[in-house]
Amino acid sequence: MDISPHEDVLSTVLAAYNLRARIDTNPRLCGEWQLSTSGSGNASFHLVGEGGCYLHMEAMAPVWMEAGDLLLLPHDDWHLMSSRDTVPDRDNHLTLVEGEDPPDIPVTQLLCGHFEFDSGRRNPILAALPDHIIIRRRESGDRLSHLADLMNIELAERSSGYRPVLDRLADTLFVMAVRHHICSQREHSEGSLIAALAxxxxxxxxxxxxxxxxxxxxxxxxxxxxxxxxxxxxxxxxxxxxxxxxxxxxxxxxxxxxxxxxxxxxxxxxxxxxxxxxxxxxxxxxxxxxxxxxxxxxxxxxxxxxxxxx
The missing domain is CATH 1.10.10.60 (Homeodomain-like)
Known part of the structure; x- marks a missing residue:
């Protein structure tokens, strides 16, 4: 995929709005659980490092996500990650794994974070994105999948200084995810910078x-x-x-x-x-x-x- 034509404008816009990514949580989950990070007002993301889970959002059927899949939420829409394809309520229930993984019980590892900009929500890139973007590992291309692998390695090994390393990698993750979205979509809503970049x-x-x-x-x-x-x-x-x-x-x-x-x-x-x-x-x-x-x-x-x- 030829993505070089979009890099100049995208780079200058994101630099001007001072993109900063932060890792919020990285739970390791088993049994029945559900997790939501909505309500912060920031663009957020969830990277599935291991296992799988269902994504629930308003007015759409549950979507199964598996290891290597990335979810980007540009507008902080309500969402729920869950072990079940049905959700009894919106309360936050977690079953965290401590120590060794339990035998014969599926375990899911998530890496969750958010993106901040100096301009808050006055950002033409964010404004042009849909309420959610799912990038499957199988369709993300080598660079994006390698970046996800590197983030998961840092998370698994937890070497000295791994948190700032993850934050910097998350900066790159956002840029590459937006670039992937621009290049992979045949049509973009008119009246947006992303439509112009395409x-x-x-x-x-x-x-x-x-x-x-x-x-x-x-x-x-x-x-x-x-x-x-x-x-x-x-x-x-x-x-x-x-x-x-x-x-x-x-x-x-x-x-x-x-x-x-x-x-x-x-x-x-x-x-x-x-x-x-x-x-x-x-x-x-x-x-x-x-x-x-x-x-x-x-x-x-x-x-x-x-x-x-x-």
């Missing part, structure tokens, strides 16, 4: 825009990158992304500006220049329109935090 021509324009967000882009220039006419490009871009090309450019520049301001090493003038603005008034207006507050608010927050640490 379109070769619009993706080329996004690649160029993300590579040089400070450039003096025009509709004509972006259409040229896509090898399309101005009108066709504008219509196709809006249909796929849900925004005009210039509105998307402005929003992306303001996402980068917020990140640079939070970093604290650049002046407002330096941030303006980095995202392609020469007018401070225009920059402040655009920043407030996208974020709901001006760039000065971030600097005030940083000063208060600095004073509190002094």
């Amino acid at each position: 379109d070769d021509r619009i993706r080329r324009a996004l690649d160029a825009l993300h590579a040089q967000p400070e450039a003096a882009w025009t509709l004509e220039g972006l259409a040229s990158e896509a090898a399309m006419s101005r009108s066709s490009f504008a219509e196709r871009f809006h249909a796929l992304v849900g925004q005009t090309p210039i509105d998307y450019l402005t929003q992306w520049r303001m996402v980068l500006a917020e990140r640079l301001l939070r970093d604290g090493r650049e002046s407002v003038a330096g941030v303006m220049d980095a995202v392609g603005y020469t007018s401070e008034a225009a920059f402040r207006k655009a920043f407030k329109r996208v974020h709901g507050f001006g760039p000065g608010r971030i600097r005030q927050l940083l000063r208060r935090l600095g004073a509190g640490q002094a």
Whole structure:
């Protein structure tokens, strides 16, 4: 599967929103049990390391998952992992295995975690994903299955420092899972960044825009990158992304500006220049329109935090 065309935009978007993964729990279960991690407000995942279980979600039949299968829950929808294909209630019941595995009783090992972003839920990648994604080991390709194997090895051996290693591997797991979803789905809901990434021509324009967000882009220039006419490009871009090309450019520049301001090493003038603005008034207006507050608010927050640490 050729996945390289999607890497540039996906990488820059996830970097700007500062992806961080955390392992929450890794239960080893037997007998009758059920487990839910919904309610945190974060995107979450479950990797089946051993055995198998049923996934229960609203308005769908139970789904069997087995060793090596990955479940991604981008919107924290209610879900239940269970040893049974029917669920009597939504209470959380666990039968944890301690010591040696019990003879003749199936054991299931799960690795459960979540993903955090600096922007919270204001994330175009998360917003474009469905309520759940199941990636079967048999269809995930070598890289994703090898990554799952490595995570399970770290979990089984529990060598010194295994928890931060698992967290970093989980970062990669999210990126590879999203990339797999983009490449494996024939159709994506229009009005989303992922739909645009699946379109070769619009993706080329996004690649160029993300590579040089400070450039003096025009509709004509972006259409040229896509090898399309101005009108066709504008219509196709809006249909796929849900925004005009210039509105998307402005929003992306303001996402980068917020990140640079939070970093604290650049002046407002330096941030303006980095995202392609020469007018401070225009920059402040655009920043407030996208974020709901001006760039000065971030600097005030940083000063208060600095004073509190002094």
